[in-house]
Amino acid sequence: MKNILTTCLFLCLLLTVHAADNPNVKKLFTVTSGELKLTFMVGMDNRLYQLGFGDAAREVEPPAKMPSREWEFLPPYGNGVLTEPAIQATHVDGNTSTELHYTGHRTEALTPGIEQTVISLKDPAYPFTVDIYIKCYTDNSMMEIWNTVTHNEKGKVILHRFASAAPVVKAKEYWLTQFSGNYKREATLNEERLSEGVKILDSKLGIRAHQMRIPSFILSLNGPAKENEGEVLAASLRWSGSFQFAFDVDWNKNLRLLTGMNPLGSQYNLERGGTFTTPAILYTYSKRGKGEASRRFHRWAMANAIRDAEKDRPVLLNNWEATHCDFDEDRLKQLFDGARQVGAELFLLDDGWFGNGSYSRDDDKHGLGDWDPSIKKLPKGLSYIAKEALKRKVGFGIWLEPEMVNPQSELYQKHPDWIITQPKREPILGRHQEILDLTRPEVQAFEWDIIDKTLRPNPDITYVKWDCNRYITQPGSSYLQPADQSHLWIDYNWALYRLMDRFAKGFPNVMAMLCAGGSGRVDYGAMSYFHSFWPSDNTDPLGRIKIQWGFSHFFPANTISAHVTRMGKRHLKMAIDVALSGAFGIDLALDKATAEERAQIADAVKLYKERIRPLVMHGELYRLVSPYESPLASLSYVSTDKQKAVVYFYQTKDGNEPRVMLGGLDAHKKYRVEEVSLAKGVASRFPANGKVFTGAELMEKGLENPLNTQFESAVLILVANN
Known part of the structure; x- marks a missing residue:
């Protein structure tokens, strides 16, 4: 640590000398995280320019002439910037241009190995400021970058664009790998060479926003990405909502990386004295290919971004493939017996345990939103059935989808105004359900009540699968004011994080899996509150190989849930071997399996718990x-x-x-x-x-x-x- 500080001081001194010799330079300074370095210059025009982003060992000389505006670090719209802007605002007086001047920066050590730099910018004509935050995790060459916007103008400032970061990269070639796909073929790798112009990767789905593309990418410099050699930047946005990545190769072959929330339909009216915060973008850098970049993401996540990283994830048996919504207490006890016989540590009761009368959850068209346990299926209640599992030395977990509602439910009949929809339009259903409007305080209270009333009276429930099975198609809120309708996309997700945070803190001993019809919500914004995620409803081992391969570029193996099923009717051995490479589980009707198959699964569970799990959970x-x-x-x-x-x-x-x-x-x-x-x-x-x-x-x-x-x-x- 002392050596790193000495090196930083030396570089700052060297840059100060260079600055004093250069008439275009007011100040030079660097932000360094292991092998990754950002080099900044404050010009005589007071603008903040970026001179380098990448290899910390590479010396960056200040330019002989003033840099062009293409090198401004966070370019604002409307006053001379010709490339894609990072910040765009309309001021109270109607002025659509913004100018940002450097006013200072400060760096502080947060904990050993983690320090944070804050760079302050201000419009010289308006009380409008932007603070850029750069948190450095030195051991993993990781930077976490975001910004805040505040103002003291007499009225509302309208924010149109609000990138989390917009660094510039310089290389001969740029090769972009995205992780795209759709339901049952998530995280598929696609690599292309970027040409001049703007390449957009985005999501416009709002919720379950990552169904077609996860908010992560790899950028390889000077050639296609290789596993063990070459320069790569790997990036992931900590945001569960709509996002946009813009890769802007300008006329001088410089590449700007604009990343953040998708501005489409999301203009934000910022009140006087208010603060608008962007989600953080994570960057790591490797000179040894994408393999080392992945390991750096994994190490960082284990230390900073997932719950209880040191704890083993339990071997669980899920009932969904065995029963769907058709079960009763006796059927569940049979499944508990099967779980005990093969050595599973936890039983996860999936969808179908709630709803009564004409709204009984017997299919996906009824009952969502009515979270009282089904009297027909569970007459003795959740506590009883959880204790029956514990009698067999098997833990008990439960499925929740607190954000959703079926029209065929008591909740919908009482509160049709609670859903996200547009007035004067026929509601569009997704999986026979609507989304509850989390910007509404009553909905925030209701969704917390679902979690609290399910878990607090039932302390034997020690695991939750949090699902989310549709995206936004009609972005309207009957709660938000007409002028603030565009806030929905953003405010929903911040409210969701507050709910998740309350859940994680309120039930610290309850493990949780994140699910969204597969991996429709896989990012380090949400993963901070969860232990693992469900990569895909495609559990055919042949399909899962590529899906899990894709997610491994950013997420450690202990977060990637991998279950043995009979989807695809492959060899059981292959299904087992693929599941053994992640957070292992089982999702099949054990009582309908042959004695030989049950023995094979039991052997796999024993092998995993005794010899493989420590390596999957904590290995590189x-x-x-x-x-x-x-x-x-x-x-x-x-x-x-x-x-x-x-x-x-x-x-x-x-x-x-x-x-x-x-x-x-x-x-x-x-x-x-x-x-x-x-x-x-x-x-x-x-x-x-x-x-x-x-x-x-x-x-x-x-x-x-x-x-x-x-x-x-x-x-x-x-x-x-x-």
């Missing part, structure tokens, strides 16, 4: 062979002390990848290789099974791979000899 990820480049997908987790590793092989197509080079091992240690997750009586086909190799041999020569047929899979464990 190494992606070894990409399913986008080979018929084989292979990845591994290596313990932080490099004593153990688990390696996965998944054959997605026919064909052979002859050898797989491992990563992250200690070159000098000797590792014994053992294939696990084998059916009883089946011998390993891996030539390395039972043999000992040095880490160097495994990383340089690799493991010989005998798999060559689609749907084959294997799991190997490596243990260093002491």
Whole structure:
């Protein structure tokens, strides 16, 4: 830490000398986080320019001439900026232009390894200020950037654009990887070379906003992204609502990265004395490819961004595939017995446990919003059924969707004005449901009441799956004033975070999975309040390989829920082996499985709990062979002390990848290789099974791979000899 501070002081002194020699420069300063550095210049015109963003080892010289406006760090609209603006406002007097001048900056250490710089900008003609926040996590070369807008004009200022950050990158080539898709094919990697002009990646969905694209990207400089080499920036927006990423390659081949909330339909009327805060964008930098960038995101998240990162995620059995909404207490007890027999640690009761009378939740058309337990299905109540699970030494969890309502419900009949919709328009349903308007105080109180009344009287419920199954199609609020209708997109999500925060703090011992019809809400804004997320309703192991591969670029394995199901009717072994690489669970009717299948699952649960889970929960990820480049997908987790590793092989197509080079091992240690997750009586086909190799041999020569047929899979464990 002392060395880092000394280096920063030296660089600041050096920059001060450069500034004194240059007539265009008022001030030079840097913000550095490990290998990532931002270099700033305050010009004689008082504007804040960015001279560099990237490699901290790269020296940045101040320009001989004044920089062009394309290098302004947070360019405002309307007073000479020709590129995409980051900030656009209409002042109270109708002036649509904004000018931002540097007024100062300060840096403070928050905790060991974390420091924060605040840069203050002000319009010289108006009491209108912007503060840029840059939080640095030095150990992970991570920067978290956001800004606040305030004003003291006599009336409302209208904000039209409000990017969280807008740094500029300079390289010969820019290669962008996005993570797109749709329901059941989430987080699909798509890479392209950026050309001159503006490339937009966005969501306009408001809620469940990430169904078609997650708010994360990778930018590779000077060539396509590689796993273990090359310069990359990886970024993820901490926002669950609509977002926009604009990649603006200008006429000088500079690339500006504008990231933040989607401004479409979201203009914001900021009251005098009010503060508008943007969500934060996270950036990490790697000179060793996207593999190291991913590990930096994982380390950062484990330390700063997910709940109870040190706790093991339980092996759970979900009833959805077994029963859907059709169950009673006796059926659930049968499933509890099955959970106990295979060694599952928790039973998750999914949709269908609530609603009564004509609004009984017997399908997805009824009952949503009426959260009293079903007298027909659970006559003795939630406490009774939770205790029945505990009698069998199985924990109990429950499904909630507090943000939604069916028209066929008591709640809707009483409060039709609580939904998000437009006046004079026929309501558009999604999955037979509407969205409750969280900008409305009564709805905020109601949704907290759902959570509180479900969990507080039932302390044996120790797990929640929080779902959200539709997006906004008619963005209107009967609560918001006519002039403030565009606030809905933004205020909804801040209200949602307040509700999630209250839930996490109010029930600290309740674990929680984030779900939104699959991964429609996967970001580090929401993940701060959850332990894991549901990547996709596609649990076919063949589809899940690429889905989990995509999410692994930003999210650690202990957050990625992976369940064994019979979707796709693949080999059970492959379904198990794919699930063993994440937060393992089961989602099938165990009482309808054969004795052989139940034994196979029980063996997998035992293997996971005893040998694999510590590596998945706390190990470092190494992606070894990409399913986008080979018929084989292979990845591994290596313990932080490099004593153990688990390696996965998944054959997605026919064909052979002859050898797989491992990563992250200690070159000098000797590792014994053992294939696990084998059916009883089946011998390993891996030539390395039972043999000992040095880490160097495994990383340089690799493991010989005998798999060559689609749907084959294997799991190997490596243990260093002491």
